[in-house]
Amino acid sequence: MIADAAKKLRENIQKVIVGKDEVINLTLVAVLCEGHLLLEDVPGIGKTTLARALAASLGATYRRIQFTPxxxxxxxxxxxxxxxxxxxxxxxxxxxxx
Known part of the structure; x- marks a missing residue:
């Protein structure tokens, strides 16, 4: 049951994020374990897109915070x-x- 839900969630995110299977899998592990996730990488890699796709796939809201000094x-x-x-x-x- 959980495996089926995770598979559907993974497939849904993979429609938006291409070529980042390991990142998607680790993101799903964090979500399914009710843990925290920190996405760090250089600009333009798809961190925000992944967060939006995950929120949309879960039916959750998405808010972005731009940290400034x-x-x-x-x-x-x-x-x-x-x-x-x-x-x-x-x-x-x-x-x-x-």
């Missing part, structure tokens, strides 16, 4: 901002909360 924690996790019309704080979730 001036990035604040609230830019990632979200923040409470004060709505002056309603006179209350409203939580606006960041991309990591997708």
């Amino acid at each position: 001036d990035l604040l924690p609230s830019d990632v996790t979200g923040l409470n901002w004060f709505n002056q019309k309603k006179q209350e704080f409203v939580y606006r979730p960041g991309p990591v909360m997708s």
Whole structure:
């Protein structure tokens, strides 16, 4: 059952990512083990495309965070901002909360 789901997931991702079978397999291992995954490589290799294909294949949402020197924690996790019309704080979730 899990093997069939993993096979379908792999085939679906391989429709988008070509020639990166080992990366796809290791990505699926991380997902199926409920682990974490850090994709590091030079620009233009398909890291973002792989993440989008994986999210689409799982029916999940995809959010990208571009890390810059001036990035604040609230830019990632979200923040409470004060709505002056309603006179209350409203939580606006960041991309990591997708």
